[in-house]
Amino acid sequence: MNRSQSVKVIIASIVPIILLILPTTTLGIEGLTIIEHRVIAIFFFAAIFWILEPIPIYATSLLIIFFELIMVSNQGLKMLISSPDPTSLGTPLNYKDILFTFASPIIILFLGGFFLAMAATKYRLDQNLARVLLKPFGQQPKWVLLGIMIITAVFSMFMSNTATTAMMLSILAPVLSLFLPEDRGRMAFVLAIPFAANIGGIGTPIGTPPNAVALKYLTGESAISFGEWMLMALPFVLVLMAFCWILLLTIYPIKTPQISLDMKGTWIRNPKAYVVYGTFALTILLWLTDFVHGMNAYVVAMFPVAIFSAFNIINKNDLKNISWDVLWLVSGGIALGLALESSGLAQRMVDVIPFEALHPLIIIMVITVVAMLMANFMSNTATANLILPLVAALGVALSSLDTFGGSKMIILAVTISCSMGMALPISTPPNALAFATGSIETKHMAKPGVMIALVGMLLNYTLMYLLNLVGFFE
Amino acid sequence: MDNLYIVCVDDQRDVLSSLSGDLSPFEDLLMIEECESAREAWDVIESIDQSGDHLAIIITDQVMPEQSGVELLKQLIEDGRFLFTKKILLTGLATHQDTIEAINKTSLDRYIEKPWSSEELHTAIKSLLTGYLLDKGLDYEPYTKILDQQLLLNYLRKTT
Numbered sequence: 091m092n093r094s095q096s097v098k099v100i101i102a103s104i105v106p107i108i109l110l111i112l113p114t115t116t117l118g119i120e121g122l123t124i125i126e127h128r129v130i131a132i133f134f135f136a137a138i139f140w141i142l143e144p145i146p147i148y149a150t151s152l153l154i155i156f157f158e159l160i161m162v163s164n165q166g167l168k169m170l171i172s173s174p175d176p177t178s179l180g181t182p183l184n185y186k187d188i189l190f191t192f193a194s195p196i197i198i199l200f201l202g203g204f205f206l207a208m209a210a211t212k213y214r215l216d217q218n219l220a221r222v223l224l225k226p227f228g229q230q231p232k233w234v235l236l237g238i239m240i241i242t243a244v245f246s247m248f249m250s251n252t253a254t255t256a257m258m259l260s261i262l263a264p265v266l267s268l269f270l271p272e273d274r275g276r277m278a279f280v281l282a283i284p285f286a287a288n289i290g291g292i293g294t295p296i297g298t299p300p301n302a303v304a305l306k307y308l309t310g311e312s313a314i315s316f317g318e319w320m321l322m323a324l325p326f327v328l329v330l331m332a333f334c335w336i337l338l339l340t341i342y343p344i345k346t347p348q349i350s351l352d353m354k355g356t357w358i359r360n361p362k363a364y365v366v367y368g369t370f371a372l373t374i375l376l377w378l379t380d381f382v383h384g385m386n387a388y389v390v391a392m393f394p395v396a397i398f399s400a401f402n403i404i405n406k407n408d409l410k411n412i413s414w415d416v417l418w419l420v421s422g423g424i425a426l427g428l429a430l431e432s433s434g435l436a437q438r439m440v441d442v443i444p445f446e447a448l449h450p451l452i453i454i455m456v457i458t459v460v461a462m463l464m465a466n467f468m469s470n471t472a473t474a475n476l477i478l479p480l481v482a483a484l485g486v487a488l489s490s491l492d493t494f495g496g497s498k499m500i501i502l503a504v505t506i507s508c509s510m511g512m513a514l515p516i517s518t519p520p521n522a523l524a525f526a527t528g529s530i531e532t533k534h535m536a537k538p539g540v541m542i543a544l545v546g547m548l549l550n551y552t553l554m555y556l557l558n559l560v561g562f563f564e
Numbered sequence: 565m566d567n568l569y570i571v572c573v574d575d576q577r578d579v580l581s582s583l584s585g586d587l588s589p590f591e592d593l594l595m596i597e598e599c600e601s602a603r604e605a606w607d608v609i610e611s612i613d614q615s616g617d618h619l620a621i622i623i624t625d626q627v628m629p630e631q632s633g634v635e636l637l638k639q640l641i642e643d644g645r646f647l648f649t650k651k652i653l654l655t656g657l658a659t660h661q662d663t664i665e666a667i668n669k670t671s672l673d674r675y676i677e678k679p680w681s682s683e684e685l686h687t688a689i690k691s692l693l694t695g696y697l698l699d700k701g702l703d704y705e706p707y708t709k710i711l712d713q714q715l716l717l718n719y720l721r722k723t724t
Contacts, residue, residue, distance in 0.1 A: 203724075204724035207724050208722070208724055211721055211722055216721075250723050250724055252720060252723045253720060253721050253722065253723040253724070255720075256716075256717040256718075256719075256720035256721045256723065257717075257721045259717050260714060260717040260718060260721065263713070263714055263717070411722055411724060412724050413723060413724045416724070522708075523717070523720065526708045526709070526711075526713060526716070527713055528713075
């Protein structure tokens, strides 16, 4: 750790530490317990560290879990969690619940997605599918662009947005040099990939980590199945993609008359590869047909994990390539939500702050716009980690929201907003990759990015309105 | 972030300065050291290692008094601490035998002939640096600007 980094850590720590050492009564919240007080400090720590990123975002997640274990769990430091007056202390959290966040069903769902993606890449299923699927789009640039966008979006529903973008950009790279030098159409192609990956991620529960975080709060009556999620999200993805395609063609018209993506490769034909193809299809089928077989998405996620391990398709070495940082980032978010909920703090905040006085539509607007803005400047997952637990508590407590779809609606609306980070190279890893090709400058990305995010937000509200009409939230 | 070093070794002062001139586009992000002999190079390498920094690339001439370039590289891979370090032999005078030995015994990464073109050198540095960062598992993000994009994309395809 060098000096400037240490300075950042110290600066970022000031507010949470002050919050922590202030006497509980000075916070001015009636009935606030010491445990709740500490959770507030942990929440501010998380918010500040995720926004300023003095340490990697997954490290912040791990620290959340660590601090919760030490300061607010029933196995924490004795002098911190024992008090002569148990009512002022509040109820400590069960340490097992905190540790279970590492293996929460949501984490397993993502692990299943990771196994699918790893096997697909290893057996070149992704590349071969892309090759076959791109063929029908011919050589006319605007259709090739559409083809690339559709394939990127579909892949990013099941693979990470980053891996999808990397694959599609490397397919595109040899073509970029064929563009006429003054043709701005090159930018349409380079931007289409990250935008389509960002939008496509909304399509399934495993498409992008914010969706996973949302699943944590969509329980009980508001639970949502894999198929229901896709039913809800796909129309949104389709319309926004169409808009994105037309927008890019308008802003960066393609002058090059013909584009041929010359992709070589053949399907791998050996028993292991067939197992991969079969398992891929089976898993998706099972995810979509839970109403037939009764296994929920989390259980189905174990199919690829079990099958690929058993056939040694994913071996010991491949396991090292799992993005534990992504999983732990989500775990930390779940742990933060758990602490807010179990300590009773979430409920208390909703009680103390007079949300009822505000019109529910204003609340929805403000929260979704804040989420969208945050997602443009920081990690989408960290945004979801911070906002969704508050939104979930609000959704349950605020009866005025019920006519608009209640907590399920607002959670989904916020989750979609978390994927509207499109405008800047720092907004998402796919954006950063496209930017790194050197074909575009920030302003070239910002102009269409902002427009897509704004139209996406309008579309988001429309979707929620329509879903409420058809009774999706009931 | 820990510093990454490129160490250049050549007994001719003017070659060294033209080499480091050609490497100047990388100076913002990498540390570039000039050494006039293999012995001096070892001093520099030891101090890089001791301060916890990384020897990413070594560029060496073949024909030098005392220790030759190939001998220096051989010693480097035998050391064990620098397994990931990328090795470039930059020479106009290597014999056929030297070249064979360099390829077989030092797992040489690039053989560049003098006089070199700066474009060739830049391409080599970018791709070797990318390889070094990814092989060693270092954080590549700060260096994205000077990396080989295609190599990086291929690597990131495996991201889960």
